[in-house]
Amino acid sequence: MIPSPFDYVRVGSVDEALSALAEHGEDAKLLAGGHSLLPLMKLRLAVPTVLIDISGIPELSYVRVEGDGADAVVAIGAGTRHHELERDEVARAEVPLLPHVAGLVGDPQVRHRGTIGGTTAHSDPASDLPTALLALGGTVVLQGPGGRREVPVTEFWTGFFETAMSPDELVVELRVPRTGSLGWGYEKFTRRANDWPIVAAAAVDGRVALANMGGAVLRATATEEALAAGASIADAAALADQGTSPVADMHADADYRRHLARLLTRRALESAAAPR
Amino acid sequence: MQVTITVNGEQHTDDVEPRLLLAHYLREERGLKATNIGCDTTSCGACTVIVDGLSVKSCTVLAVQAAGAQVTTLEGLAAADGELHPVQAAFREEHGLQCGFCTPGMVMASIGLLADNPDPSDREVREGLEGNLCRCTGYHNIVRAVRTAAQAGPAAGRVPGAQEVEA
Numbered sequence: 001m002i003p004s005p006f007d008y009v010r011v012g013s014v015d016e017a018l019s020a021l022a023e024h025g026e027d028a029k030l031l032a033g034g035h036s037l038l039p040l041m042k043l044r045l046a047v048p049t050v051l052i053d054i055s056g057i058p059e060l061s062y063v064r065v066e067g068d069g070a071d072a073v074v075a076i077g078a079g080t081r082h083h084e085l086e087r088d089e090v091a092r093a094e095v096p097l098l099p100h101v102a103g104l105v106g107d108p109q110v111r112h113r114g115t116i117g118g119t120t121a122h123s124d125p126a127s128d129l130p131t132a133l134l135a136l137g138g139t140v141v142l143q144g145p146g147g148r149r150e151v152p153v154t155e156f157w158t159g160f161f162e163t164a165m166s167p168d169e170l171v172v173e174l175r176v177p178r179t180g181s182l183g184w185g186y187e188k189f190t191r192r193a194n195d196w197p198i199v200a201a202a203a204v205d206g207r208v209a210l211a212n213m214g215g216a217v218l219r220a221t222a223t224e225e226a227l228a229a230g231a232s233i234a235d236a237a238a239l240a241d242q243g244t245s246p247v248a249d250m251h252a253d254a255d256y257r258r259h260l261a262r263l264l265t266r267r268a269l270e271s272a273a274a275p276r
Numbered sequence: 277m278q279v280t281i282t283v284n285g286e287q288h289t290d291d292v293e294p295r296l297l298l299a300h301y302l303r304e305e306r307g308l309k310a311t312n313i314g315c316d317t318t319s320c321g322a323c324t325v326i327v328d329g330l331s332v333k334s335c336t337v338l339a340v341q342a343a344g345a346q347v348t349t350l351e352g353l354a355a356a357d358g359e360l361h362p363v364q365a366a367f368r369e370e371h372g373l374q375c376g377f378c379t380p381g382m383v384m385a386s387i388g389l390l391a392d393n394p395d396p397s398d399r400e401v402r403e404g405l406e407g408n409l410c411r412c413t414g415y416h417n418i419v420r421a422v423r424t425a426a427q428a429g430p431a432a433g434r435v436p437g438a439q440e441v442e443a
Contacts, residue, residue: 001317008340110333
């Protein structure tokens, strides 16, 4: 399978990327790891006429703690690849859910290419890292012609392949609250080892996010409210599919996905509550 | 557009279409046919090669993305005198193949795995090769081959001709 023709531009900085986006307009797409975009282009489901390759921008690859105490956040450069995040010692100490989940994306070859900014911008409802980010809270930092802005993760993923970004912006950073020694859980259900989750659930600090239970990754708000009101894990998890709209496809029908959402939420919450 | 790519230690400059996939570049432009294209959808791993020290599926990388990079294919593993790379030798020793179609990708992914984890357990080998499918289901001998290769020490995870890159 061969994509339709396009022009290719490699940029070396965020400023160059923004200029290229401004120059080429809505027909341009940013290329990072390319492991979501290129398959879509090979199927001709995406037909950008210009690809702007941002994978070589050194300033976008980092994991660091910013600020002190309760206000400290872990800042992750958008160009950080999954295999880098998986092994990053700062991430493992400060926000261990994230490197754990990074290590569950696809397979090693995919993790060598894919980036956290790419999966964030792509907004596939079945993607692992956005599910973890949504459970963690925090913000997505965007940069555009008007400068930088931060969008809370709860407002970022708006639908199937849709986000709060405008076409002239790029994701430059993810900002995630430190969780340190707080418990966390991630439960991913697949048929084959390197598949996308049929459903996945992330739990940390009383928050629960679900993959593949609607057009975008979403929070299990009924479960969170029940937990906040003092419900048991089992009772709260039984509400996990409330307000969701899972699709039926070749892997699972909607009722089965609802079952998985409740089950995986319970397991993720139990894992978060278990002593480590 | 013009790209310069180092393949198996040799630098090549070619005029390629941006949409040319690395897998097609290796097979058609370089004539290196060990890199098989199986599923063409980033699932099966038959097209796995090493780019700058890391295993990748070359059906999901553009040749232009590899401009300036060091690419190693199965053809680049054996020494000039024909001595096999430790992973190749172990696949032969343990008969880590049936039909052989997945083998080049399995060998390249195994080198990537051993570069990262020089002494993997059976489970770690199975998880490390989760991106490579053997439709003959000959996994037992493949796992055995990787563990045999690990006994050769760091040489098993070394990518010939490429500069050392932190895995």
